[in-house]
Amino acid sequence: MRILLVEDDELLADGLARALRQSGYTVDIAADGPRADSLLAAGGYDLTILDLGLPGLDGSQVLTRLRGRRQKTPVLVMSARMAIEERVRLLDLGADDYLVKPVALAELEARVRALIRRQLGAETNFLTLGSLRLDREGKRAWLGDEALDLTAREWAAIEYLASRVNRIVAKEQFMQALYSWDDEITPNAIEKFISRLRSKLEPAGITIRTVRGLGYFLEKPEGHDHDD
Numbered sequence: 001m002r003i004l005l006v007e008d009d010e011l012l013a014d015g016l017a018r019a020l021r022q023s024g025y026t027v028d029i030a031a032d033g034p035r036a037d038s039l040l041a042a043g044g045y046d047l048t049i050l051d052l053g054l055p056g057l058d059g060s061q062v063l064t065r066l067r068g069r070r071q072k073t074p075v076l077v078m079s080a081r082m083a084i085e086e087r088v089r090l091l092d093l094g095a096d097d098y099l100v101k102p103v104a105l106a107e108l109e110a111r112v113r114a115l116i117r118r119q120l121g122a123e124t125n126f127l128t129l130g131s132l133r134l135d136r137e138g139k140r141a142w143l144g145d146e147a148l149d150l151t152a153r154e155w156a157a158i159e160y161l162a163s164r165v166n167r168i169v170a171k172e173q174f175m176q177a178l179y180s181w182d183d184e185i186t187p188n189a190i191e192k193f194i195s196r197l198r199s200k201l202e203p204a205g206i207t208i209r210t211v212r213g214l215g216y217f218l219e220k221p222e223g224h225d226h227d228d
């Protein structure tokens, strides 16, 4: 999952980004309104965390432009100044949720999970596919009763594909979801990464297919419907 964090307070931005990355999200930071606007226009974000007081364009202008382009990326507004009329105005402009600063990290992460769930149409933090079970809150995965030993990025990749089961994820989109601009990443490295994932999942009948020229998808397991 790729998040754009728009925050001009460098210390706060770095702290939040570090915490979100530890939870397996890919995070890009924009420190002013125009930068946020152009990154959002380019697309590829699963969620935006948007501060209101920003240089260049303020947060509500960035939000207005985003929705003016009919982009549906969920937006979590974050601000210290938040009178009721302001909250109402922001929700009416197309914000999905808001948090009043100073933000509690646990609450921020819970709201991020809730918005991503809503976007994916999932009701809970748990996702089961055949013998694969994911806990989006605990960032853990199991195959049957056995906990999978995964890196943060592997976890993020499995969650990304499992949340879009049987849907092809373009290689470009997959790379965007998992790597930030600072990461040096080649198509070859992605192939290696995918094959490592396969070796962890295939023994349990979970298959990641490659569609040549298009991308990847996680195949819905057949005949593995556990009702527990």
Ligand code: CA
Pocket (backbone or CB within 6 Å): 007, 008, 009, 051, 052, 053, 054
């Ligand atoms: Ca600010």
